[in-house]
Amino acid sequence: MSGYFLKDPDSELEVSVDWRAGYLKRNERVSDDLGWTIRPVEDVPGELRVVLQECGATISKATFEGGIPGRIYMVSSRIMTTLGRELERTLMFRVAERNLP
Numbered sequence: 001m002s003g004y005f006l007k008d009p010d011s012e013l014e015v016s017v018d019w020r021a022g023y024l025k026r027n028e029r030v031s032d033d034l035g036w037t038i039r040p041v042e043d044v045p046g047e048l049r050v051v052l053q054e055c056g057a058t059i060s061k062a063t064f065e066g067g068i069p070g071r072i073y074m075v076s077s078r079i080m081t082t083l084g085r086e087l088e089r090t091l092m093f094r095v096a097e098r099n100l101p
Contacts, residue, residue: 004092009046009067011098016061017077017089025083029057034078034086036062040071048073048093055079067095 007013019030033055038048048067053060060077067073073093080086 004072004094007048007064007067007093007095008098009069009095012051012063012065013093014061014063015075015091016059017091018059019079019081019087019089020058023087023089024058024081028085029082030055030060030079031082032080033060034080036060037076037078039074039076044068048075048095064093067093069095069097071095 005013005015036050036053038050041047046066046068048064050062051065052063060079062077064075073095074090075093076088076090078086078088
């Protein structure tokens with residue numbers, strides 16, 4: 001994946017990872033959700049955080065809130081598969097305030 005997700009700090013953003021798209025082998029499924037990580041992360045008010053996450057046999061989803069305007073975050077989802085493989089996919093988020101008229 002190239003590019004990034006644009007996120008307003010005052011809005012929630014839901015993203016999903018479809019592990020079938022170039023990650024899972026034939027007849028392989030997700031067996032365990034190893035969670036989402038955010039980098040960089042600091043203990044400051046308004047920092048980007050995961051507020052909801054779920055994982056199925058082929059798709060991981062998470063909802064994010066917050067984020068410091070002007071900051072770029074690397075957000076990663078990790079899973080374990082039925083074949084014993086640990087997979088990770090990293091997405092880029094750029095936080096910017098939406099300028100509405």
